[in-house]
Amino acid sequence: MSDALFEKKAEFISWCIELYASTNMLNGRDIANLFADKNVLDFLGEHYEILHTQGKSYILATIEDFIKTRAN
Numbered sequence: 001m002s003d004a005l006f007e008k009k010a011e012f013i014s015w016c017i018e019l020y021a022s023t024n025m026l027n028g029r030d031i032a033n034l035f036a037d038k039n040v041l042d043f044l045g046e047h048y049e050i051l052h053t054q055g056k057s058y059i060l061a062t063i064e065d066f067i068k069t070r071a072n
Contacts, residue, residue: 009048016044019056020063038070 001009013035021031035041043066044051051059 008052009045012048012052013041013044016059016063020060023060034067038067040066040070 017028017031017035020026020035021028024031035044040063044063051062054062
């Protein structure tokens with residue numbers, strides 16, 4: 001993976017953490033820990049090519065669905 005792609009993925013994942021945190025009125029650290037525990041970070045990195053082209057609502061819904069699926 002190129003450095004540029006790595007940076008873009010890292011920025012996207014960081015943005016997702018902050019978006020999810022602000023939407024759920026939680027802090028970024030708690031969400032980063034949740035995402036790490038539920039493997040959301042890996043999921044976002046693996047599906048970056050598709051997800052980064054989508055809107056906020058779709059991304060949030062996808063993350064929610066992924067977390068719910070991991071909880072079952």
